[in-house]
Amino acid sequence: xxxxxxxxxxxxxxxxxxxxxxxxxxxxxxxxxxxxxxxxxxxxxxxxxxxxxxxxxxxxxxxxxxxxxxxxxxxxxxxxxxxxxxxxxxxxxxxxxxxxxxxxxxxxxxxxxxxxxxxxxxxxxxxxxxxxxxxxxxxxxxxxxxxxxxxxxxxxxxxxxxxxxxxxxxxxxxxxxxxxxxxxxxxxxxxxxxxxxxxxxxxxxxxxxxxxxxxxxxxxxxxxxxxxxxxxxxxxxxxxxxxxxxxxxxxxxxxxxxxxxxxxxxxxxxxxxxxxxxxxxxxxxxxxxxxxx
Amino acid sequence: xxxxxxxxxxxxxxxxxxxxxxxxxxxxxxxxxxxxxxxxxxxxxxxxxxxxxxxxxxxxxxxxxxxxxxxxxxxxxxxxxxxxxxxxxxxxxxxxxxxxxxxxxxxxxxxxxxxxxxxxxxxxxxxxxxxxxxxxxxxxxxxxxxxxxxxxxxxxxxxxxxxxxxxxxxxxxxxxxxxxxxxxxxxxxxxxxxxxxxxxxxxxxxxxxxxxxxxxxxxxxxxxxxxxxxxxxxxxxxxxxxxxxxxxxxxxxxxxxxxxxxxxxxxxxx
Numbered sequence: 340x341x342x343x344x345x346x347x348x349x350x351x352x353x354x355x356x357x358x359x360x361x362x363x364x365x366x367x368x369x370x371x372x373x374x375x376x377x378x379x380x381x382x383x384x385x386x387x388x389x390x391x392x393x394x395x396x397x398x399x400x401x402x403x404x405x406x407x408x409x410x411x412x413x414x415x416x417x418x419x420x421x422x423x424x425x426x427x428x429x430x431x432x433x434x435x436x437x438x439x440x441x442x443x444x445x446x447x448x449x450x451x452x453x454x455x456x457x458x459x460x461x462x463x464x465x466x467x468x469x470x471x472x473x474x475x476x477x478x479x480x481x482x483x484x485x486x487x488x489x490x491x492x493x494x495x496x497x498x499x500x501x502x503x504x505x506x507x508x509x510x511x512x513x514x515x516x517x518x519x520x521x522x523x524x525x526x527x528x529x530x531x532x533x534x535x536x537x538x539x540x541x542x543x544x545x546x547x548x549x550x551x552x553x554x555x556x557x558x559x560x561x562x563x564x565x566x567x568x569x570x571x572x573x574x575x576x577x578x579x580x581x582x583x584x585x586x587x588x589x590x591x592x593x594x595x596x597x598x599x600x601x602x603x604x605x606x607x608x609x610x611x612x613x614x615x616x617x618x619x620x621x622x623x624x625x626x627x628x629x630x631x632x
Numbered sequence: 633x634x635x636x637x638x639x640x641x642x643x644x645x646x647x648x649x650x651x652x653x654x655x656x657x658x659x660x661x662x663x664x665x666x667x668x669x670x671x672x673x674x675x676x677x678x679x680x681x682x683x684x685x686x687x688x689x690x691x692x693x694x695x696x697x698x699x700x701x702x703x704x705x706x707x708x709x710x711x712x713x714x715x716x717x718x719x720x721x722x723x724x725x726x727x728x729x730x731x732x733x734x735x736x737x738x739x740x741x742x743x744x745x746x747x748x749x750x751x752x753x754x755x756x757x758x759x760x761x762x763x764x765x766x767x768x769x770x771x772x773x774x775x776x777x778x779x780x781x782x783x784x785x786x787x788x789x790x791x792x793x794x795x796x797x798x799x800x801x802x803x804x805x806x807x808x809x810x811x812x813x814x815x816x817x818x819x820x821x822x823x824x825x826x827x828x829x830x831x832x833x834x835x836x837x838x839x840x841x842x843x844x845x846x847x848x849x850x851x852x853x854x855x856x857x858x859x860x861x862x863x864x865x866x867x868x869x870x871x872x873x874x875x876x877x878x879x880x881x882x883x884x885x886x887x888x889x890x891x892x893x894x895x896x897x898x899x900x901x902x
């Protein structure tokens with residue numbers, strides 16, 4: 340070892356003899372970037388939430404107070420927006436889970452090897468298409484003279500147009516692959532012998548589904564829901580494109596940080612999705628979902 | 633699984649239907665790019681290629697495309713370096729706070745983009761006092777792209793284990809030689825996949841970009857979003873959207889090529 344290529348005085352040799360130094364050098368740059376720069380930026384933002392903007396000068400006054408959070412709580416419209424955003428996130432997650440399950444089941448347990456490959460690509464391909472392009476596509480779908488109107492009109496149903504329905508549909512569409520893929524991966528790991536054993540022991544397919552497949556699948560569903568949930572909570576672009584005049588939390592943050600120039604209030608609003616996500620991650624962690632990412 | 637024939641058919645039908653709904657809107661954008669109607673009335677009123685011609689000559693779209701490609705390239709290089717380092721540290725060493733570090737790497741994509749966006753904007757302009765520019769976009773993008781490289785590299789390192797590296801060290805290769813001749817060749821295809829994802833993620837990002845782009849730096853998503861609501865620009869935006877849909881086949885094709893030699897273990901030891 341001592342006479343190896345890792346000689347005494349070369350940098351490689353020094354590193355060779357000090358694994359902790361090696362670790363420090365490997366971990367240092369990413370941690371400076373994420374642990375120091377990024378976390379400081381996040382921390383500074385949330386400190387700002389406890390400051391106020393002077394309504395005359397527009398300057399930030401560094402006086403500690405809870406005014407922003409009080410406003411958030413007391414002005415009804417913000418509560419409405421917060422609950423609307425949460426309701427959209429839950430709806431999108433449920434819609435995605437319900438749609439993803441049959442596809443994932445078909446891909447993992449019924450399709451032949453060849454079809455499995457084709458389907459994985461078919462599901463992945465729209466994931467590579469641009470987010471904006473997909474939201475834009477649904478704007479065209481829901482437009483007053485667009486295909487949804489054309490399809491529903493003969494049945495006497497009026498197209499929902501731009502609004503909350505279109506927002507949920509578009510967001511569910513956008514994040515669907517994020518739900519299908521972990522579910523598919525989770526189902527693929529369920530050995531067929533386990534399902535056969537369940538059937539041999541007299542379980543009907545429905546019972547096998549409920550008592551064998553679903554419990555195994557739970558972490559995968561939660562893993563997928565992290566994406567559908569988090570991505571929906573922070574979104575303000577889709578609702579601008581297909582949501583008509585409706586606002587989500589992201590719009591409130593955007594408007595206050597930009598045009599209104601009230602960063603402290605924007606920061607206070609931004610804590611809502613972060614707190615929801617942190618609580619959600621803590622809960623989901625127990626199911627082992629984080630290992631499925 | 634022991635499902636009845638009917639259940640299988642039902643599942644196949646549902647899968648087919650959902651795939652149809654997945655591709656329908658994308659197909660619509662492609663069709664509309666040749667639609668003579670500027671308000672995209674369905675069914676299309678006629679066929680024209682003049683929008684494609686107009687988009688090709690749109691200076692705004694071209695500049696935005698070039699800028700997006702540059703940003704994505706720089707962000708990808710940074711995330712390749714930092715992501716690989718973090719993956720090696722976490723997968724090859726045991727240390728206190730390991731879980732916290734992996735959580736920290738996921739954080740930029742786990743948190744809503746708007747939070748990362750205003751946090752970085754605030755840090756750049758108020759704390760550091762630098763004005764937003766091309767480079768602030770690159771820094772912001774690299775922050776959330778690291779995780780894609782990291783995830784791919786960690787998965788590969790976990791799969792191949794550390795035995796080959798230990799053997800290399802035992803045979804007298806130093807830290808750098810081992811990385812160059814053993815670790816890197818094992819990681820190569822995983823890094824390509826991670827880099828590809830990171831490039832696509834950066835190329836597509838709009839929320840964080842909105843908050844960190846300087847006045848003169850308009851990426852393609854920013855350009856699309858700005859022009860989407862202008863009636864006279866709508867056909868050109870639609871063509872750009874259609875072109876992006878066609879282009880998104882490229883990474884799929886590359887990813888397929890990569891997964892073919894997914895077992896990218898060192899075959900020929902020099």
